[in-house]
Amino acid sequence: MEIEIAQSYGFCFGVKRAIKIAEEHPGSSTLGPLIHNNMEIERLKRDFNVSLATNLDDIGAGQATVIRTHGIPKNDLKKLKEKGGEVIDATCPFVTKPQQIVEKMSEEGYDIVIFGDANHPEIKGVMSYATGPVYAVLNVEELKTISLKERVAVVAQTTRKIEEYNKIINYLVPHHKEVRVFNTICNATFENQDAARELARRADVMIVIGGKQSSNTKQLHTICREYCPDSYHIESKDELKKEWFEGKKLCGVTAGASTPEWIIEEIIGKIREFKV
Incomplete structure (x- = not known):
């Protein structure tokens, strides 16, 4: 069986930037x-002692804090700065852009519509910059x-x-x-x-690699299933099953924007071990 990796996959600019920032602040x-x-979160903790705080109360006074790629709500950022520690902003510039747009348009009196998941951390952050009505919708039916x-x-x-x-x-x-209309994709x-x-x-089978909570990886999996029914979204090599590949000629591999190369290499190596 042949294994082919998509022409474009894996770490995007914003994620590469955030990882580098975290590594520079052990x-x-x-x-x-x-x-x-x-x-990858576990690797940063193991190799660089970068800990994970689930809320503001977990962060001590004066502690250095890295802002996640998805950004955080505006009020949380204010409270974090009040704690007195260094605040290192690793928010992806492509996420900062809609934050700025929402703030400006809202101040000018526009109602704001965000196409996205209201429960996603990126959208929670973007919505917080509105000073007037703001709505997150996933489809036209919600909009109506x-x-x-x-x-x-x-x-x-x-x-x-984009469709x-x-x-x-x-x-x-x-x-x-x-x-x-602002194209912030x-x-x-x-x-x-x-x-x-x-x-x-x-492809006869597609392996989509990325975190189970990763929105862009879920989108990749949805797209792959449209054209290749035998498409699987996995996070690690331990989820692979040999029967997925039996009788297949071409295995395609892609990965979400938060997936590091070392995980992709591990998974491809495990697929090769199946020798199907």
């Missing part, structure tokens, strides 16, 4: 998981239940599919006098999704 803490990959003013500004979670974002935009435009997301789609069209 002994620091992160407020929430730095990235959505448990194995909201009463919006005539002036609307819309942004998207960085890891969402789904277009549906939100196409609904808003004819229903409101002014709609300001990350280019790396586009590239990884396009590469996964191209490979899944040819």
Whole structure:
């Protein structure tokens, strides 16, 4: 069986930057998981003594804290700075952008619509920058239940599919006098999704590697399943099953933006050991 890796996969710019920042600040803490990959979080703890704080109360006065790639709510950032420790901002610049847009558009009197998951840490942070009405929706049906003013500004979670974002935009435009649209979906997301789609069209089995809580990895898995029904989302080599590969000629491999190369190499090595 042949193994082929997607042309674009794995660590994006924002994640690489955050990992480097954390490694440069050994002994620091992160407020929430730095990235959505448990194995990489454990590596940072083991090799650089970077601890994980689940809430503000876990962070002591004067302790150095690294802000996660997804960002944190504006008020949490203020409280963190009040503790007196060094605050190192590893928020991805592509996440900072919608935060700034939401703050500006909200101050100018626009209702804010965010295409994304209201429970995702990135969206919680982005929503916190609004000074007026702000709504997070996942589809047009949710949008129809909201009463919006005539002036609307819309942004998207960085890891969402552009096709789904277009549906939100196409609904808003004819229903409101002014709609300001900002494309805040990350280019790396586009590239990884396009590469996964191209490979899944040819593969007999697809392995999608990434954290189980990773939004962009879940999106990759959904895309792969559209073209290759035998697509599996795994986080580590221990989840692999030999029967997935029996009778297959081409195994495609892709990985989410929070997946380090060492995990990808481990999984590919384990697949090769099956010798199917």
